[in-house]
Structure formats: structure tokens, C-alpha cells
Amino acid sequence: MENYIKLFTKDYELKRSIIATFKYVFFGVPLKLVFALxxxxxxxxRIKMMNLFRTIYYLPSILGGSVAISIVWRFIFMKEGIFxxxxxxxxxxxxxxxxxxxLAVYTIxxxxxxxxxxxxxxxxxxxxxxxxxLYEASTVDGAGRVRQFFNITLPLITPMLFFNLIMQTITAxxxxxxxxxxxxxxxxxxxxxxxxKMYIDAFKKMKIGYSCAFSWVLxxxxxxxxxxxxxxxxxxxxxxxGRDL
Amino acid sequence: xxxFVKVLSIMLVLTMVLALNVGCxxxxxxxxxxxxxxxxxxxxxxxxxxxxxxxxxxxxWWGGDSRHEATLEAINLYMKENPNVTINPExxxxxGYFEKLVTQLAAGTAPDILQNHKIKIIDLYKGDYxxxxxxxxxxxxxxxxxxxxxxxGEDPNGVLMGVPAGIQSSALIINRNFLSKFDISVDTRWxxxxxxxxxxxxxxxxxxxxxxxxxxxxxxxxxxxxxxxQVSGGNYINDAKELEFIAEDATKMYSYIxxxxxxxxxxxxxxxxxxxxxxxxxxxxxxxEIGIVAETTATVSRYLVGDDADSMTFGPVxxxxxxxxxxxxxxxxxxxxxxxxxxxxTEGNKLVNxxxxxxxxxxxxxxxxxxxxxxxxxxxxxxxxxxxxxLSDTIDQAVKLAGSPTSPxxxxxxxxxxxxxxxxxxxxxxxxPEEAGQELYDSMVELIAEIDK
Numbered sequence: 001m002e003n004y005i006k007l008f009t010k011d012y013e014l015k016r017s018i019i020a021t022f023k024y025v026f027f028g029v030p031l032k033l034v035f036a037l038x039x040x041x042x043x044x045x046r047i048k049m050m051n052l053f054r055t056i057y058y059l060p061s062i063l064g065g066s067v068a069i070s071i072v073w074r075f076i077f078m079k080e081g082i083f084x085x086x087x088x089x090x091x092x093x094x095x096x097x098x099x100x101x102x103l104a105v106y107t108i109x110x111x112x113x114x115x116x117x118x119x120x121x122x123x124x125x126x127x128x129x130x131x132x133x134l135y136e137a138s139t140v141d142g143a144g145r146v147r148q149f150f151n152i153t154l155p156l157i158t159p160m161l162f163f164n165l166i167m168q169t170i171t172a173x174x175x176x177x178x179x180x181x182x183x184x185x186x187x188x189x190x191x192x193x194x195x196x197k198m199y200i201d202a203f204k205k206m207k208i209g210y211s212c213a214f215s216w217v218l219x220x221x222x223x224x225x226x227x228x229x230x231x232x233x234x235x236x237x238x239x240x241x242g243r244d245l
Numbered sequence: 246x247x248x249f250v251k252v253l254s255i256m257l258v259l260t261m262v263l264a265l266n267v268g269c270x271x272x273x274x275x276x277x278x279x280x281x282x283x284x285x286x287x288x289x290x291x292x293x294x295x296x297x298x299x300x301x302x303x304x305x306w307w308g309g310d311s312r313h314e315a316t317l318e319a320i321n322l323y324m325k326e327n328p329n330v331t332i333n334p335e336x337x338x339x340x341g342y343f344e345k346l347v348t349q350l351a352a353g354t355a356p357d358i359l360q361n362h363k364i365k366i367i368d369l370y371k372g373d374y375x376x377x378x379x380x381x382x383x384x385x386x387x388x389x390x391x392x393x394x395x396x397x398g399e400d401p402n403g404v405l406m407g408v409p410a411g412i413q414s415s416a417l418i419i420n421r422n423f424l425s426k427f428d429i430s431v432d433t434r435w436x437x438x439x440x441x442x443x444x445x446x447x448x449x450x451x452x453x454x455x456x457x458x459x460x461x462x463x464x465x466x467x468x469x470x471x472x473x474x475q476v477s478g479g480n481y482i483n484d485a486k487e488l489e490f491i492a493e494d495a496t497k498m499y500s501y502i503x504x505x506x507x508x509x510x511x512x513x514x515x516x517x518x519x520x521x522x523x524x525x526x527x528x529x530x531x532x533x534e535i536g537i538v539a540e541t542t543a544t545v546s547r548y549l550v551g552d553d554a555d556s557m558t559f560g561p562v563x564x565x566x567x568x569x570x571x572x573x574x575x576x577x578x579x580x581x582x583x584x585x586x587x588x589x590x591t592e593g594n595k596l597v598n599x600x601x602x603x604x605x606x607x608x609x610x611x612x613x614x615x616x617x618x619x620x621x622x623x624x625x626x627x628x629x630x631x632x633x634x635x636l637s638d639t640i641d642q643a644v645k646l647a648g649s650p651t652s653p654x655x656x657x658x659x660x661x662x663x664x665x666x667x668x669x670x671x672x673x674x675x676x677x678p679e680e681a682g683q684e685l686y687d688s689m690v691e692l693i694a695e696i697d698k
Contacts (some may be wrong), residue, residue: 099515204658206368
């Protein structure tokens with residue numbers, strides 16, 4: 001119990017760690033899902049060599065969370081990296097992607113977005129299930145592509161969206177590698193994700209009991225968000241067989 | 246069915262609540278129950294291995310590639326001389342080394358022999374993980390300075406947790422080509438004022454070049470702590486856990502640090518922080534756009550990279566005129582320790598003894614862990630002309646200027662993290678030097694009281 005009291009009253013890192021994690025999750029997860037859906041829609045069209053493209057787009061999600069890719073990410077976005085070189089060619093001043101406390105957490109969350117492959121595959125499966133007659137009928141009625149997306153595609157893939165949202169949110173809350181390898185929690189603890197705090201408390205400060213207590217806090221946070229998503233799903237998830245959760 | 250689900254749910258919730266309280270005890274990995282601690286043993290504390298018995302041991306160390314190659318050569322030589330012994334090397338970088346080791350020590354799966362460091366003694370000694378090398382019959386400690394052994398390898402209970410592999414000091418690694426480009430004399434004796442003066446000169450000529458580029462660890466060790474010690478005349482925290490500076494001293498130090506960044510003497514913190522622990526990978530250093538790096542002499546070989554590799558030289562760190570405490574670090578580069586839980590700790594002692602004393606071992610290891618701390622090994626390198634004269638002179642100068650031995654509490658994990666946090670907040674403008682100075686003092690008082698609780 002002392003660990004919990006100390007955590008909530010004396011730990012100066014707790015607030016920053018929670019804020020960093022929330023920013024990471026609430027920026028990265030929606031962006032990842034939007035990107036995954038967009039690519040899935042492109043890949044659901046009938047184009048030559050489609051299977052090859054699907055494999056290529058899935059590859060990053062296999063490599064995505066690895067240390068090697070994190071190191072590559074660091075070299076891409078560091079001050080002298082490729083990204084800033086491209087900006088320089090466009091006469092845009094270089095940006096300190098990892099050195100600016102206001103930007104660093106969003107830059108590392110892009111690494112999470114980069115691994116969109118698994119979500120894309122789930123969306124692809126969902127898109128394949130939508131009957132083409134619905135699109136044909138809507139075309140006859142004069143509906144454009146945008147209208148079809150919002151009135152046919154999106155409602156019918158909400159179960160897949162719900163699944164991806166839950167899975168990616170839970171995974172994002174537990175992310176560690178990118179923050180540890182690239183920024184080591186800085187600058188100014190702006191990328192000090194909760195799992196990283198757990199790791200440092202346990203293995204650098206050697207307070208394993210304290211870290212264990214913090215892990216329960218993370219568990220409760222993930223549980224609350226999962227329950228909120230489940231509760232809200234009754235309002236926006238549409239099942240064709242009409243069942244409720 | 247509904248009742249069953251309800252009962253099951255209640256039982257699961259109760260299990261979780263129980264785990265919440267029971268699973269998160271106060272005890273840290275470095276603690277052991279008082280009843281389990283044994284009395285200090287005067288006789289040998291190692292298990293006896295029979296002569297000629299087949300032995301297979303694991304040896305872990307951190308370092309750069311050149312250290313790995315040298316150590317592997319030494320291990321191969323040892324195995325050649327001792328055919329019954331197989332040594333499995335485990336090596337990597339400094340980053341993550343101790344986090345992995347702590348996990349292994351807690352789980353009882355740590356390597357048999359391992360490279361250790363003085364700054365970790367305060368975190369590890371309570372676990373009683375290492376052989377007391379004072380009591381190991383296989384160890385010949387006659388080549389070591391007794392005070393140096395005590396200062397570097399002993400834990401607060403007087404147990405010799407490790408023997409120093411090398412003696413190192415703080416030093417400046419200087420890019421001569423860079424200095425020439427900016428018309429700065431290579432023979433400049435660097436001072437704190439000199440950093441400001443010449444750093445501004447560099448910035449005026451080229452705003453993309455910087456005289457200094459410390460990462461978070463180097464900034465803390467060589468600028469924050471060392472400057473503070475020189476300003477205050479005290480040793481930061483002494484062995485009696487008393488602070489030896491006041492808030493005003495810390496304010497002066499933070500004012501200096503802030504001006505180094507504000508005037509562009511130091512590369513922006515946001516750019517160097519991604520290279521924490523690997524400043525040699527900073528592209529600006531590799532491309533010759535950084536003039537000076539502060540480091541310990543044991544790690545200098547990592548920095549001899551890039552087009553200017555051959556133009557590097559070394560120099561002593563700045564010391565204020567009239568400073569009663571220089572804060573100049575002279576200590577062990579690393580220690581060799583033997584895992585007390587090892588099945589082959591006798592053989593482990595023999596290996597460690599050979600590594601630090603044997604002349605052929607010294608020639609294989611070279612100065613990869615700085616100049617050997619043992620006189621027999623150092624003499625072997627001097628005889629074989631394997632010691633860089635400039636490096637050796639730099640260490641000798643540092644020894645003359647050496648500050649008081651670093652207290653083990655100075656780099657205790659929570660204290661170190663808090664200090665770095667305050668420095669970061671200062672650099673990013675969240676704190677003024679006055680606020681930072683006061684917060685450093687107040688937080689150190691609070692954290693010291695927490696140690697050993």
C-alpha cells in the first residue's frame with residue numbers, strides 16, 4: 001500500500017509519464033486505423049499484382065516494433081537525417097523531430113503508425129465481405145464514391161473497426177521499444193511512456209515492488225479504456241445479424 | 246448459469262485485489278531478508294573446483310568493438326593455457342547492460358564473471374551477489390594500490406566486490422583539425438571561461454559548428470557535478486550522506502550551464518540527447534563539426550572515428566583557479582567481479598586474477614579499459630610500448646589534480662535521474678537557474694533521506 005501512496009503523492013514522473021502515454025495512444029492509434037483503412041480500400045480494388053502489393057504493405061508490421069527499425073527511425077528523423085534533408089531541398093528549415101519536447105512523442109508514434117499492416121489485413125477482410133450489389137444499387141440512385149463510403153462501407157466495417165480499435169489501443173498502451181531506443185524517455189520526459197517508467201523503476205532504480213504497483217495502475221487504465229470502447233460500441237457498431245454485444 | 250458467472254466474477258476480482266497488495270511488496274531486488282544474510286566469512290568464500298575438472302563459464306562485459314576484440318583474444322589465450330576451461334563470452338554496449346545484469350542476478354542466472362562498475366556498487370551490494378575478492382585465495386592483489394582498491398572496489402561493508410581493470414580519469418578529447426579551422430591554438434589550456442570565449446568564436450564563424458556537444462550523461466558528470474564541486478569546494482554528497490553544497494552554489498553552476506546552451510557553445514540538447522551513451526555516433530562529431538568531447542579515458546578509442554580520427558588529442562578537464570575541491574574524476578574504468586552463485590567461482594577467481602595480473606593478458610587487453618590499475622600489467626604495457634604517451638600524461642595530470650573519491654550516493658539511480666531531470670528542465674526553459682539550484686538542493690535532501698529506507 002505504501003508503494004501506491006508514494007506513487008500518487010511523491011512521484012514527480014507519474015504525471016508526465018501518463019500524459020506522454022495518452023498523447024502517444026490518442027494520436028497514434030486513430031492515425032494508424034485511418035491509414036490502414038485507406039490502404040485497405042486501395043488494395044481491395046482489382047489491380048494487377050495486387051497480392052504483391054498486399055505483401056509489401058504488410059511487411060512493415062512484421063518489422064515495425066523492432067530495435068533495428070527504431071534505430072533506422074532515429075537516423076531518418078534526427079537533425080541531419082533524411083527527412084530534414086528533404087525539407088532542406090524544399091527550402092524549409094530543419095525541424096528537431098526528437099529534440100523538441102512538443103514534437104518528440106508524435107514522431108515516435110509515427111513508428112507505431114508505420115506498422116499498420118495487421119489492421120489493414122483485418123479491414124481488407126471486412127471490405128471483401130461487403131456485397132457489391134449495395135454499391136451498384138447506390139450508383140443507380142446517383143450516390144458518389146464519398147457518399148458510398150460514409151453510408152455503405154463505413155457502417156458495414158464497424159465490427160472490424162471496433163476490433164482494431166480495441167487491439168491497437170491495448171497494444172499502444174504497452175509500447176516501449178521506440179521510446180527506449182530512440183529518445184530514452186526524453187526530451188523532458190515527453191516520451192517517457194508508462195512501460196518505460198516501469199522498466200526504469202524496476203531495473204535501473206531496482207524498485208521492483210514499486211514498479212509492480214505501477215503496472216497495476218496501467219492495467220486499470222487499459223481496463224477503463226477498453227470498457228469505455230465496449231460500452232460505446234452499442235451506439236456505433238453495426239452487426240448485420242442485428243446482435244448486441 | 247448467471248449465478249455461476251456472478252460467483253466466478255467475484256472470485257476473480259478478489260484474486261486481483263489480493264494480488265494488488267501482496268504482489269507489490271516494498272522489498273527491492275537489492276534487499277535480502279536479514280535472517281538470510283550470513284556473517285562475513287573470513288575463510289575463502291568460493292566453491293572449490295577440482296584441478297583439471299571440466300569448467301564452462303560465462304563472461305559478460307560491455308564496451309565498443311575494439312574492447313570486444315581485445316577481450317576475446319585474451320579469453321582465447323586463457324583457454325589455450327587452460328584446456329579444461331571453456332569461456333562463453335557475452336558482450337554488448339553500456340546501454341542496457343546493468344538492467345539485464347540486475348534481472349539476471351535477481352533470477353540467479355547471472356554470468357560467472359562479469360564486468361562491473363563502481364557506480365553500481367551502491368545499488369548492488371545489499372544483494373550479496375559477488376565473491377569477496379579479499380578472501381579469494383586465487384587473487385594476488387599485491388600489484389594494486391590499497392587505497393585505490395578500497396575506494397573503487399569495496400562496498401560499504403568492506404567486501405571487495407570487484408578488482409579495478411584499469412585506472413581512468415576525466416579527459417577532454419580534442420579535434421585538432423577543428424581547432425585549426427577556427428584559429429584556436431591546439432596547446433590551449435582549457436578553462437571554463439575559455440569554453441565561453443572560444444565557443445563564441447566558433448559560433449561567429451560557423452553557426453552549425455559547436456565547440457562542445459555533451460549528451461545527457463556527459464553533461465551531468467563533467468559539467469553539472471564537476472563544476473558544482475569546484476564552485477562549492479565540497480564533494481556533492483559525502484559518505485555520511487550529507488550534502489556538501491548549498492542552493493546558491495547550484496544556482497551559479499546552472500547559470501553557467503544555461504549560458505553554454507544559450508550562446509551556442511554547446512550543440513542543442515535536443516540534438517545530442519538522442520545519442521545518449523553513444524555520442525561517438527553523433528554525425529557532427531564524425532563530420533568534424535564538434536571541437537571537444539569530455540569523456541573518461543577508458544572510452545576514448547570509440548571517439549577516434551571519422552575523417553579527423555588521426556588528428557585527435559587529449560587534454561585535462563578545466564579546473565577553477567583556487568578550487569579547493571577539483572571534482573576531477575580519477576577512478577577505475579571498470580571492475581571484474583565474480584558471481585558468488587557461480588558453480589565455478591574458484592576458476593572465476595583464477596580468470597580474474599589472470600586478467601589483471603598476467604603480462605600476456607595485459608598485452609592482449611591493451612588499454613581497452615584504460616591504463617591497467619595493476620602495476621604488473623601496466624609495466625608489461627610500458628615495456629611493450631603499448632601505452633599512448635599523451636593519454637598516459639593526461640591521466641597523470643588528472644591524478645595530480647584528482648578530486649575527492651566519488652561518493653557512492655552521488656550516482657545512486659534515483660539521485661542521478663532527478664539531477665538529470667532538473668538539468669533538462671533548466672535547458673528547456675521550465676526552470677530559471679535560481680529555481681533549478683533550489684530544487685536540486687531540496688530534492689537531494691529528500692532523496693538522501695529515502696536511501697536505505
